[in-house]
Amino acid sequence: MAINAPMDDAAQISDDPAGSVTARYTARVRNRAWLLAGLAGLLLVIMVLSLATGPYPLSIQDLLRSLFGFSQGREGIVVWSIRMPRIAAALVSGTALGLSGLVIQSLLKNPLASPFTLGISQGAAFGAAFAIVVLGAGGLHPESVSGGGNGSTAVGHLLSVTALALAGAMISASVILLLSLFRRLAPESIILAGVALSSLFVSGTILIQYFASEEEIASVVFWTFGDVSRSTWPEILTLAIATAAITAYFVLNxxxxxxxxxxxxxxxxxxxxxDRLRLSGMFMASLAAALVTAFHGVIAFLGLLxxxxxxxxxxxxxxxxxxxSCLVGAILLLAADLLGRCMVGSGSLPVGVLTSFMGAPLFLYLLIRGQNR
Amino acid sequence: MILSVAGIQFRYNGRPVLRDVGFELDRGRILAVLGVNGAGKSTLLKCINRILRPKRGVVLLNGRDIASMKGREIARGFGYVPQQIGPEPLSVFDAVLLGRKPYIRWAMSEEDYRIVERVLRLMHLEHLSLRPLNTLSGGETQKVLLARALAQEPDVLLLDEPMSNLDPRNQMEALRLISHVVRDQKLCAIISIHDLNLALRLGDSFLLLKDGKVHTITDRQGLTPAVIRDVYGVEVTLTEVAGYPMVVMKDA
Structure with a gap:
């Protein structure tokens, strides 16, 4: 079918040359793609800065040599065993949460939604705590649990903790989905449901601590404020593969x-x-948030920001x-973690504290702006 | 014959909304769907392209049962324009480009962009093409939605109250555009509409719904005061002003 302008309109069409509307549009898309490239560059810069920052001083030469494996000494250990896992964890977690938040907002058409504000992250944290304390899965971090973490048992722990984190996340996601589909609640009301869910799960997580040993408490408390400082490569790899697959799914869609x-x-x-897109999309988004939470705790507001x-x-x-959204999530989390390490020299300030400081004001702003959004 | 609808039944929460609705429509023809609020006009439109799944009934498009078609195939046959939309954040160009979605696999082609450009020009939307939809006026938004439906290159346009939010000038423009496109492209259009005078200007034939059933299907001659009284419960007189048919409501 050819769509031809009516005769009386043909003469008065503006003097744009043919194809110019498309040209302007594609030019803008191209500019924005360049902006994405710029963001990727910024991410790289922050990664290098993060690698170079810390209590142990590293010169650029040291850094480069250890990065490419020419340094077997202390520098190599600092770069590859201490700083790199932390940076990689922040990178994949930020990506996963940025994506998860975007998708949840789009699928629910709710600008206030995110894994954190809907209680999905808190559900995951409860699930993970439940696995560790009640099912005795042990901590994810060998140093925090006596006798934990070698070979196949470590893999088992990883599996049971993630499975229960996902189950917890799915409880929140399902309740939210049911409420928004069948009750047709307003966006603000959905967030109230999220508040109820998250306080339920936070209370549950605290309750569990009364039945936990000292070591287990240490690994449960760490979920309250997300932290990327104690990641292991198997976790990072799991999260990276899952995030890549989930990102691919949404790029296809x-x-x-x-x-x-x-x-x-x-x-x-x-x-x-x-219906299928909304169900599978919410599942994928919850999975991403659940994995991040299982490994790194509740990182507040990043999926909103x-x-x-x-x-x-x-x-x-x-x-x-x-x-x-993936890039911005990664940049924000890395930058927040870097900032936290500069503020508290030991690097023990959980990054979730800083993302809360960034996210809570935005959330309030979105509420105040209300109808205009 | 391009479209044939038969025996459509639809229930909402157990309450029957449509009961055995059917009609046929030729290329180049506009069917105006009339009836009081809640008579099932919008529901009928959505049942035709399976946005809603009717409980019973058959829709044949060019002789093919659409129940056997995939979603994207149906979307190539029917361009749907909803009665109202929420604040859509997409840019006008993106919004119209979406009309090409039923045709694409991975990315938009040159052809897709060419069609979008042509539709935007036809609708005089070039200057707005980069603006977000939620910053436009009601009339402009309505034109964008119609543009998206045209970019779908459908055989059938389903328009749900396309002129209810428009001022007189925009109403006349929409009227002219819809008539022109339907005749020129040999489409057919099904338009739910509650303004009887606009319906008279636009429609070739008229389907009057009452209590979820077809009360009358008729051409202009059959749209008598008696039929209108029966369906709407108002007394009217039909006249002609400057060559245009007019419905004038009388005091009860």
Whole structure:
């Protein structure tokens, strides 16, 4: 079908040359893609800064030599065993939470939604604590639990802790999904449900501590404020693979996500399987948040911050929004962790404290702005 | 014959909304769906392209049962414009580009962009193409939604109250555009509408719904004061002003 302008309109069409609307549009998309490249560069810079920062002084030469494996000594250990896992953990966790928050906001059409504000992260933390204390899965971190963590048992722990974290996350996600689909609650009301869920799970997590040993308490407390300082490579790798797979799923569905932004009925009219997308999307997003929480605790507000900053930067198109939210999430978490390490020299300030300081004001701002969003 | 609808039944929470609704429609024709609020006009439109799943009933598009088609195939046949939308954050270009979604696998092609550009020009939306949809006026938004449906290159347009939010000037423009596109592209359009005068200007035939059933399907001649009284419960007189048909409501 060719869509031709009516005769009386043909003459009065503006003097734009043919193709110019598309040209302006593609130029803007290209500019925004360059912005993404810039963000990737910024991320790289922060990673290098993070590697170079810490109580043990490293010169650039030391850093480069240990990075490429030419330094077997103390520098190599500092870079590869202490700083690199922390940076890698922040990188993948930030990516996962940025993506998770974006997807949840888009699927629920709720700008206040995120794994943290809906109680999904808190559910995951409860599940992980339950696995450790009640099922005796042991801590994820060998140094915090006596006799924990060698070979196959470590893998078993990883599995049971993640499985229960996912179960906890899914409880919150399911309640939220049911409420928003069948009760058609307003966005603000959904957040109230999230408050109820998260306080329930936080209380549950505290209750569990009364039945825990000293060592177990240490590893449960650590979930209250997310921390990337004690990651191990198996965890990082698990999270990285899962995050990559989940990101790929949403990149494949980027047009469907855009259609969802146009409204549920329009999306159906465009042939999008709305129900399936919403279910599997919420599951994937909850899985990402659950894994992060199982390994690194509740990192507050990051999943709220990253998508909002990204929308400001690249607009509402998920082709750009998905990579942008991943990048911004990673940048924010790395930067927050770097800042925390500069503020508290020992590096023991949990990064979740700082993301709370960044995120809570934004959340209040979004509430105050209310209808205009 | 392009579209044939038969025996549509739909229930909402156990309450029957549509009971055995059917009609047929040719290329280049506009069917106006009339009836009081809650008569099931919007529901009927959504049942036709399976946004809602009717309990019973068959929709044949060019002789094919759409129940056997995939979602994207149906979306190539039917362009749907909802009655109202929430604040859509997409840019106008992105919003219209979405109309190409049923055709793409991985990425948009040159052809997709060409069609979007053509539709934007046809609708005089070039200057707005980079603006977010939620910053536009009601009339502009309505045009963007229609543009998206046209970018779908459908055989059938389903328009749910396309003119209810428009001022007179925009109403006339929409009227002209819809008529033009339907005749020119040999589509057919099903339009739910509650303004009887606009319906008379736009429609070739009229389907009057009452209590979820087809009360009358007729051309312009059959739209008599008696039929209107029966469906809407108001006394009217039909007249002609400057060559245009007019419905005038009388005091009860």
């Amino acid at each position: 980027r047009w469907n996500m855009n259609a969802m932004a146009a409204g549920e009925e329009v999306a159906r009219g465009l042939g999008v399987g709305v 990253a998508p909002h900053i990204s929308r400001r930067l690249v607009g509402a198109d998920h082709r750009l929004l998905i990579p942008c």
